Amino acid sequence: SAVISQKPSRDICQRGTSLTIQCQVDSQVTMMFWYRQQPGQSLTLIATANQGSEATYESGFVIDKFPISRPNLTFSTLTVSNMSPEDSSIYLCSVAGADTQYFGPGTRLTVL
Amino acid sequence: GENVGLHLPTLSVQEGDNSIINCAYSNSASDYFIWYKQESGKGPQFIIDIRSNMDKRQGQRVTVLLNKTVKHLSLQIAATQPGDSAVYFCAENWDLRVHAGNMLTFGGGTRLMVKP
Numbered sequence: 001s002a003v004i005s006q007k008p009s010r011d012i013c014q015r016g017t018s019l020t021i022q023c024q025v026d027s028q029v030t031m032m033f034w035y036r037q038q039p040g041q042s043l044t045l046i047a048t049a050n051q052g053s054e055a056t057y058e059s060g061f062v063i064d065k066f067p068i069s070r071p072n073l074t075f076s077t078l079t080v081s082n083m084s085p086e087d088s089s090i091y092l093c094s095v096a097g098a099d100t101q102y103f104g105p106g107t108r109l110t111v112l
Numbered sequence: 113g114e115n116v117g118l119h120l121p122t123l124s125v126q127e128g129d130n131s132i133i134n135c136a137y138s139n140s141a142s143d144y145f146i147w148y149k150q151e152s153g154k155g156p157q158f159i160i161d162i163r164s165n166m167d168k169r170q171g172q173r174v175t176v177l178l179n180k181t182v183k184h185l186s187l188q189i190a191a192t193q194p195g196d197s198a199v200y201f202c203a204e205n206w207d208l209r210v211h212a213g214n215m216l217t218f219g220g221g222t223r224l225m226v227k228p
Contacts, residue, residue, distance in 0.1 A: 041220070042220045103157070105155045
């Protein structure tokens with residue numbers, strides 16, 4: 001399985017600001033994903049980060065709010081833009097293995 | 113996509129007992145299922161998976177059962193230990209356009225609490 005790290009591990013931000021979350025994998029992977037996990041809830045897929053092309057967003061998520069970069073096969077970033085308290089969540093990146101997905105430790109975001 | 117297991121119930125068990133965590137899925141076309149364990153402050157960890165052509169798969173202290181007739185998935189943990197305390201999520205692959213496991217829909221999760 002891949003080793004995945006995320007930065008920052010947590011942050012407290014003011015509303016109206018933006019935060020960029022980094023995801024680093026120790027091996028090249030084709031598919032990377034970004035999820036949101038709201039407090040006490042399950043995981044919701046935000047988008048698939050595609051290397052060399054624009055991310056594919058799920059219903060309810062838009063590029064202006066959650067811009068994603070994927071400059072190479074080991075790295076991706078997710079930006080949470082113009083934050084509001086409703087954006088307080090854990091943000092997780094994952095990578096696709098042969099059959100399943102492996103997750104990073106998550107970034108716990110609190111928006112005041 | 114259709115939802116898998118909307119609720120987040122809590123299961124409390126005594127250390128040493130067996131635990132059974134259930135999950136109902138609604139998409140009969142799903143062909144691959146996974147159980148994840150998420151400890152506090154960590155990302156989900158893969159526990160065990162099963163394909164739709166199987167009805168049972170065993171791992172170390174864990175067994176997954178799949179009943180396609182009633183669209184039900186369960187995770188059995190034998191001799192539950194305090195370290196098993198976590199939230200457990202089932203996930204299904206319903207996007208048949210891509211390789212199994214690459215596109216997942218997560219259930220609501222169950223919190224397992226192990227009493228010493």
